[in-house]
Amino acid sequence: MIPLIPVFATELGADVPMAALVTSALVVGQLCGNIPSGWLVAKIGERFTMVYAGLAAMVAGVGMLLASSLMLLTASVFLLGLCAAAFGLARHAFMTTRVPIRFRARLLSLLGGCFRLGVFVGPFIAAGLISLTGTELSTVWFLLGCTAVLVVLVLLGPDPERTIPVLLKPTGAAVAEDSGEVVTGSIPVADQRGVFRTLWEHRTVLSRLGVSAACLSAVRSARQVIMPLWGVSLGLDATTIALVVGVSGAIDFALFYASGQVMDKFGRIWAVMPALALMGLGFVALSFTHDIDSAMLWYGALAAVLGVGNGLSSGILLTFGADLAPDRDPAAFLGSWRTLTDAGGAAAPVAISAITAAASLSLATGLMGVVALVGAAGFLRWTPRYVPRARD
Template sequence: MIVSDLPPRSPGAAAVLGRFAPMIYGPTLLFALGEGAILPLIPVIAARLGADVATAALVGSALVVGQLCGNIPAGYAVARIGERFTMAIAGVLALLGVVGMVVAPGLGVFAASVFVIGFCAAAFGLARHSFMTTRVPLSFRARALSLLGGTFRLGMFVGPFVSAALIALFGGEAASIWFFGVCLAAVIALVLLGPDPERALRMDEARTDAAASAARAGDTRPGESDTGEPVTTGSVPVLGRARRREGVFRTMWRHRAVLSRLGVAAASLSAVRSARQVVLPLWGVSIGLDAQTIALVVGVSGAIDFALFYASGQVMDRFGRLWAALPAMILMGAGFLALAFTHDLASADMWFAMFGAVLGVGNGLSSGILLTLGADAAPPEDPAPFLGSWRTLTDAGGALAPLAVSAIAAAASLSVAAAVIGVVGFVGAGAFARWVPRFVPRP
């Protein structure tokens, strides 16, 4: 066989991930930018519409509640109409939610608009997750999904600064809300009109498979060796969706073993992550630090978290999922437990800064792992219904953690709450060590 007869190489990680930029990474960044811009403003606008502090916090939680409620319907939608149309429809409905936020005559309409945006965020996120699950080879799945998580974190990190600049420029919160609307319009355009990475991947894989078949048959005309079989991307079917689809609840029941074991472990990771965002600011207030110092510590912790997102994917792809999950959970569990014993020390502020950094490292090492484990455990022929259940579990863990911290702090103390979260981290690490080898294939 001469060199020209060799079958073409499959595209590498960089080439495949680059093709996802117009439909996945670009829209994710835009959506996160807009969401990050409005997130700090929701309680402020609610208070202006007449809410007291508790009610304003409740309106702010409508975003999380909407996201929690949207996962299972989103799984149904993706399974029926596909990822691209689900993302586009979610973008349009979220745009209506943005309009509702701007023109809301009262608190009820405003809260409903926030809920709709959270609901659509769930649909948008699940569609991206499902798309990547079925289109990215297992060999670099973790890097692809860690990059997706890092893109979202970048948008959420930069969004509040964009919002602050817009408010300073235009003198009102409406400018930031309309900025989210512009981001959503760009998202819809990219999803519907941008280049389709799936089509390019199908062509690459079809050429590779045809050339390989021709080489085995001694025929150097690969264009005549099409078997008509489903094309695959690595070990993940792309066109193989002819199997009869199962409903969301039937899928939940069929996969109850993995959801009740690995899914609960993933929910514990989500809970520890979410608790970090609540405990650190409250801890700074409790030990008497000013707002600027607290913001600096939380910001440094977030910067460390963001800096490690791609390293997490590299570790998972090269060494396995446990090599990211276990260090992340153990670091965060130890960080919370150690922090719990520093509240009354003379150098409490120094320990606060140090353990804030430790929690940032642990969270950064876990970047993308919930997406990756969900993709690994999902049935490859029709992952969307399973991912709807998976994301409901993980979102529930993240939603319950702040409530648990608040309840424990009220009943005992913030130190006890931090210690409990630390214990959850260690229990979650044990659950990952037990269930990941059983349910997750090696990359």
């Protein structure tokens, strides 16, 4: 669905800046969904949060099918972002409290790889469906089918909250003393302090590594927006755009486990630096290619470069968040961490839309490259201080 959202928007009459704004509703929804999702997980647990998120995603899909205006399309995309926040927060808290540190990065990279598998397969399925049916709406029907299967699997499958022991004490656990025994059950992710108070208490690390992580999140989000928009601005059809994004996703997916191996064996910095450097330089280079004769060739080549960079960043934000979270109270910090990183992801598409409207898509692309290089500098400066070699 991601590479086709700008196409849906343009078919409803949006220009390129407006299409970018509609696409940004996905990450804005993720940002706005962190706090209510945390409350929901605390109340009903990870499993049923995923069920309700799946049902809500189906409502969003129906809204996209029926969308006859940009307002309804934007609202539906926003709702999908809320559902993504619910899934993401439940998974992150679950893994942080149950995965041993010695292979944490590899496990979280595998988690990121599961998402990348969908990003890899999805555009190719979209291209095939469009070729067979002649309409982009067939991809929405596919989304509805996948989500329905997901809800059934989560409801009928084994409940991991009851079968996998907790290694860390859950947030807000009401115990008089630490018996040393494992705890089963859902992981509350919202305590009495709340996300915003936690943001203040951990403001030093969040203003340094957190802002660097927000830069990485912004660049990832920018990649999802810029690559389809760049294809639209070059006059490519939906099938071609989906294929280019799919090839980039294939490269991205192929490298997801390598990221975890590098982080666990050599340190976090050896994965995050190459990732941000490649994406930063890739965006800067792409910004100079729009009006040259070989623009389409450069589009495909640099999409591959960005795929390599994003693949090397698999699991990085999850791993840094888990590393920095306090052992006895990880969930509230993770809510703050995800709020900050999601803010970076939400701000990037809005900034791209505004810069494109005021100047050009090329300038917006180049500035995203600069953001990536700034993030790389931040990680290089602060990682040795806050993620020492003993945990890195």
